[in-house]
Amino acid sequence: MAGLRDRKRERNRVLTAETAWRLFIERGYDNVTVADICAAAEIAPRTFHRYFASKDDVVAEPVRQMTALVAKQVAAADPGLSDAETLRLAFHELGVFVLGHRDWLSALRTVIEQSHHLRDTHAGVPPEREQELSTMLAKRHPDDAEPDWRRRLLVACSVAAFRIWYDDFLHGTIADPLERLGEMLAAVSRPGR
Structure with missing residues (x-):
């Protein structure tokens, strides 16, 4: 029941x-x-x-779903995967979600752009969500000596790469969106760059 x-x-x-x-x-x-x-x-x-709780929560719904999707993917990832590969797979799944919900996410962008209140209050992924992802990654490898700042930097750069891809995708400037997302996330984790 x-x-x-x-x-x-x-x-x-x-x-x-x-x-x-x-x-x-x-x-x-x-x-x-x-x-x-x-x-x-x-x-x-x-x-x-x-x-x-409020109409703001209705607007936050797509971001809530997207954040939950990434967290679920990170939690379910094979422990043998590197942090970079885990994030790449999680953001790939998020990219698939975005492709399937383009109209809804385009509407979100339009609604935010037209509202003074939302432009001021909805700035994207808050730093505490990035920290939560870093913590989730660290828990996957409790014996790893990787410095916390490296993991946090990897998460922040991956989020930034996704945001750039997302903007380009919603503006319709990408021929093969998932391939481009993969390239961008690979560039984030490539040593020496």
């Missing part, structure tokens, strides 16, 4: 988010209230707040 309830709750959460996104795209984020979302989704404000 709990499984059915959880699936129904997740389906309602997704429908609420889709309604909010439709309104954000039609009217602009700054011109939509939680009450507007509730009216369009035909739910009570209390139901909305069961799923999201």
